[in-house]
Amino acid sequence: MVVATTQSQDIQELISSITDALHKEHLTTVARQINLLKPAQLLKIFERLSHQRRAIVYRLLDKDLALRVFEGLSPVLQSDLVHALQEHDTTDLFNQLAPDDRVWLLDELPATVASRLLRGLDDDEREETSTLLGYPADSIGRRMSPQFVTLRPWHTAAEGLDRVQRRLDTVENVYYLPVIDSGRRVVGAVSLRQLLGADDAQLVETLMEPTMTAEVSEDEEVVARRTARRGQFAVSIVDHEERLVGIFTLDDAVRILEFEESEDVSRQGGVEPLRRPYLSTPVSRLVRSRFTWLLVLAIGATLTVQVMAVFEETLEAVSVLALFVPLLIGIGGNTGNQAATTVTRALALDDIQPRDILRVFTRELRTGFMLGVALGALGFLIAWAFFALNVGVVIGLTLLAICTVAACVGGVMPTIASAIRVDPAVFSNPFISTFVDATGLIIYFVIARAILQI
Structure with missing residues (x-):
């Protein structure tokens, strides 16, 4: 530091x-x-x-x-x-x-x-x-390098080094050497280190190791994450007939992932990604990146205002209910955001797929319910101690319901977004908070009306 x-x-x-x-x-x-x-x-x-x-x-x-x-x-x-x-x-x-x-x-x-x-x-x-x-656009084909050195299984180590030396000035990378057969299909790969350490007469087929390949039309972020996760220096890119057309290196994978992470973090925070360093970004660009989202969220927040207006008589009848509105909104929004962040990250890492939506819903239902039990019990005790038993029951049941609903919504919305090929980060924290705020207030006042008989 x-x-x-x-x-x-x-x-x-x-x-x-x-x-x-x-x-x-x-x-x-x-x-x-x-x-x-x-x-x-x-x-x-x-x-x-x-x-x-x-x-x-x-x-x-x-x-x-x-x-x-x-x-x-x-x-x-x-x-x-x-x-x-x-x-x-x-x-x-x-x-x-x-x-x-x-x-x-x-x-x-x-x-x-x-x-x-x-x-x-x-x-x-x-x-x-x-x-x-x-x-x-966004395919790995646009990010691969078409400049590379290939070897054949029957080449000797000396012949391989000679091919590398002859191409030093014309290719971008010589550390990862794909090995191809007569049909240009990848059968393995050799590193420059292996060639340098081998005997001159040793055949490439005795040195080569299995290598990961990716099809040229695959999504660049998917291939970048797979490359980084496996720690491979480079990946062979092949066409639909599995013929070698390029290589994709780890440094480009890191570059793509850095951009994607910045984009996701920005959208989860309710701004458009700047795509450039902060201090070199014009103030007008900063304004544009935030204004649209603020406008959309402000329109969405009118739902909360409308809910408050509908239940205005309930608030007037039991004014103490108004004291708990910020608490309930805050807990609901944070619970939804936690679930959304966790699921969005899992989607990005390929830990889950859109087809796992039912499993995600079930897990978040159980998680939200358990959080609701813990927080609801605490809320019940505090409200009972400072106000009345029936108020404590209202707060306890509301926290239980809000945590359960918020966790389910926060977990399912990114999964649905991924299924319809929309960036899950777009349907993350700001939108989920707005939706859960309005839903949470409806739950709160319905429970209050039922228990307090107002």
Whole structure:
């Protein structure tokens, strides 16, 4: 924690120094400062600079360092930089990216800019990039690398190393080497470490190990989670005839999962994902990401107001009931949110499938009931001690019912969302809280009317 704080302070001091020099138009000073930094430090700085200053600082970087920094930026920040740079600078950067990294960037660019950049590629590079763009959005085909080295089972270790050395400058990854048969079907994989440690005459078929494959049309998040869970350095991507068409590496899996986790956390909190570092996000974008959700939730909250209006006479007859409304709403919302978060996470990790909805409902029914018994007993004792026995009964039974209903709703809604191919996070905490608030109040007043005879 101390080390992280110190590094953050150092980055902030660098940013202050660079910003001050830019304000004074001391560009030579800025260039001298930034070209002594490591790419990781520059990435942190770029994430905190404004749109205009980021472009100025980037132009002051040495060419090799500039490329390494550009490759490390998120696709959204790359897109911002492409808009800010001159056309010849942009084309040069685009040409030096790997095909799968180009697709990440092209997905963020307007169609006219994307077309212009594609036209600037040579024929081979354009064909590789266009092939990836031809796969459906969110499929693993758009995230795989078409540049790789393959081996055959009958190759010797020496022949394998020779193939790697001849392709060093043209492929993105040489650490994972798929082994294919005469029909380009994957029969295994060999790591570069295995080749280096083998005798020159040893056959690849004696070195290769089974490897995971994924079909090119599979969802990118599903494949990324499977790759990360199994701890594999890379995965072979095959077409519907099981022929090798690309490889998908662990670093790309981590990149996808980081984006998906950020998206889910944002939506569970009732905001649209920013898809870029917070400090580099314009305030207008922050407003847009929150306003729509707040408007929707405000409209949904009118349900609670309507319920209160319907049972206004009940509140007037027994004013003490109003004291418990915040408590009941809070417990109901939190119970629903807990269930939704747990089930959403289980869906993301493939622990459960939409077809398990009945099992999810049963488990959450039991969980909610047990929570309701515990909290209801406590609520009954407190309300009885401070008010009256019948009030205690109302509170106890209401907590029992609310916890049970909230847990069931919180568990089932993400499962239904997944079944209809909607992001479960969309139907998570904010919407569930609004629904449970209104439902909980109806339960509360119905129980109160029945027991208090009002």
